[in-house]
Every structure is written in C-alpha cells, then in structure tokens.
Amino acid sequence: MQITNKKRMEHIDAQLLKTDIMYRFQYVCKFMGFNEEDIKVLHDAAPIIAPLVPVVVDTVYKKLHSFDITWKFFIERNEGFHGKLASSVDQLGEDDEAIHFRKNMLSKYLTKLVTAQYDAKFVKYLDLVAKIHTPAGGNKSINVEYIHVNALMGYVEDILLNAVCGLDCDMETKTKVIRAVNKLLWVQNDLFGRWYCETKDAPVLVKPTKSFTGIQVGVASAIATVVGALFATLL
Numbered sequence: 001m002q003i004t005n006k007k008r009m010e011h012i013d014a015q016l017l018k019t020d021i022m023y024r025f026q027y028v029c030k031f032m033g034f035n036e037e038d039i040k041v042l043h044d045a046a047p048i049i050a051p052l053v054p055v056v057v058d059t060v061y062k063k064l065h066s067f068d069i070t071w072k073f074f075i076e077r078n079e080g081f082h083g084k085l086a087s088s089v090d091q092l093g094e095d096d097e098a099i100h101f102r103k104n105m106l107s108k109y110l111t112k113l114v115t116a117q118y119d120a121k122f123v124k125y126l127d128l129v130a131k132i133h134t135p136a137g138g139n140k141s142i143n144v145e146y147i148h149v150n151a152l153m154g155y156v157e158d159i160l161l162n163a164v165c166g167l168d169c170d171m172e173t174k175t176k177v178i179r180a181v182n183k184l185l186w187v188q189n190d191l192f193g194r195w196y197c198e199t200k201d202a203p204v205l206v207k208p209t210k211s212f213t214g215i216q217v218g219v220a221s222a223i224a225t226v227v228g229a230l231f232a233t234l235l
C-alpha cells in the first residue's frame with residue numbers, strides 16, 4: 001500500500017473574496033464551521049433569546065453612553081431619523097427619541113440573527129449593517145472607527161453569552177447556542193472588518209526620526225548583532 005502525504009486542499013479565489021459577498025460569507029462560515037446545524041440551533045433558541053433582546057440593547061446603549069468618543073456619533077442625524085436631535089453630547093440622553101430610534105434598529109437586527117433564513121438577501125443585510133458605519137461603505141456623515149466596532153462586538157458577545165449561561169436549560173443546549181452565537185458574531189465581524197482593511201485606518205508604521213542618520217542606524221544594528229551573538233555563546 002502506498003502511503004501518501006498529500007492533503008486535499010480546497011481552492012479559494014482571493015479576488016472573489018473581495019468582490020463576491022456570498023462567496024466570502026460561505027468561505028468564512030466554512031472555515032469556522034458555522035453551518036446549517038448552527039443556524040438550526042439559533043432558530044430553535046429564538047424563543048429563549050428573543051426576550052433577552054430589550055435588556056441587551058439597553059445594556060449596549062448604556063455602554064456606548066459611558067464614553068464621549070462613542071456617544072458623540074449619536075448627535076449626528078442618522079439615516080431615516082427625522083425627529084428632534086440633541087445639540088451636544090451632554091444634552092443627549094438614553095431616552096431621547098434619536099436613541100429610541102437606534103435601539104429599535106439594533107433590536108430588529110438582533111432578533112433577525114436568530115430568526116432569519118441565512119440566504120443571499122440576509123447576507124446582504126449583514127453586510128449593510130457593517131458598511132453603514134463607515135465612509136468606506138458609503139456613509140457620508142458617520143465614521144465609526146473600527147476600534148469601537150471591535151470593542152462593541154466583544155461586549156455584545158459577552159453579554160449575550162452571559163445571558164445564555166444563565167438560561168434555565170440543559171448544558172448541551174447551552175453549549176450549542178454559545179458556540180453558534182460565537183461563530184456568528186465572528187462572521188459578522190469579518191463583514192465589518194472588510195470595510196476597514198486597507199483604508200486610512202490601517203496602522204501607520206513609525207519611521208525613524210530625522211535625527212537618526214543612516215550611519216547611526218547602521219551602528220546601532222551592528223551593536224545589536226554583536227550583543228545578540230555574545231548572548232548566544234553565553235547560553
């Protein structure tokens with residue numbers, strides 16, 4: 001019998017990942033193992049998760065209100081909101097009309113996560129939710145930097161999983177729900193991330209300041225090499 005070491009590799013088209021949202025979604029789901037079974041787990045859990053939504057949404061907005069850098073986004077006029085707007089961050093309260101409007105959008109989103117069919121239309125919606133936060137995705141008035149999106153994503157995951165842990169159901173169900181929610185949020189995070197990669201928000205490399213000449217940098221690196229070699233012989 002001939003033993004072969006050759007592994008089967010599925011080809012993934014790098015270009016399609018950028019241009020075809022469904023192709024990208026399917027690849028990320030496949031990589032993480034987010035599958036039909038997870039979607040069924042989420043659907044089955046909808047009756048126990050849906051009642052948690054109002055508390056989750058209130059907790060999210062309390063958190064966003066606890067920092068000026070995140071609360072400031074809500075004094076901008078958001079898409080579809082025609083009501084009264086507060087004039088400053090200090091004037092804006094969690095019970096204001098503008099915040100109720102946003103809370104309602106977030107509630108709908110969270111409910112959809114556990115009730116929707118995961119078809120092309122829904123994937124487009126998940127992508128829209130991401131792109132609406134940044135000019136790179138077409139928003140003309142709001143630029144929520146990725147640092148806040150990532151922080152909120154981690155926070156939402158923590159409160160959702162904490163709520164699931166506290167549910168009155170068996171350990172096997174809890175584990176399945178926790179794993180499905182975790183994978184789903186990472187899939188959503190990829191859809192956010194793609195609007196932020198390779199943009200001006202990418203980290204800026206620190207260049208050596210002008211006071212360091214090429215010779216000084218060369219001498220420093222030669223010293224580092226000698227010190228490194230000395231340590232290597234001592235160890």
Ligand code: HEM
Nearest residue numbers: 070073078079105106109129132142144148149152153156
């Ligand atoms: C966990 C990450 C986040 C999720 C899941 C999320 C969810 C949503 C949803 C569902 C909408 C409404 C989309 C629609 O119109 O259908 C929205 C819009 C909005 N979100 Fe987020 N969001 C996230 C992070 C953030 C953060 C960190 C901020 C600000 C600190 C923020 C501020 C806003 C604003 C200002 C809008 C309105 C945009 C506009 O209408 O122009 N979001 N978000």
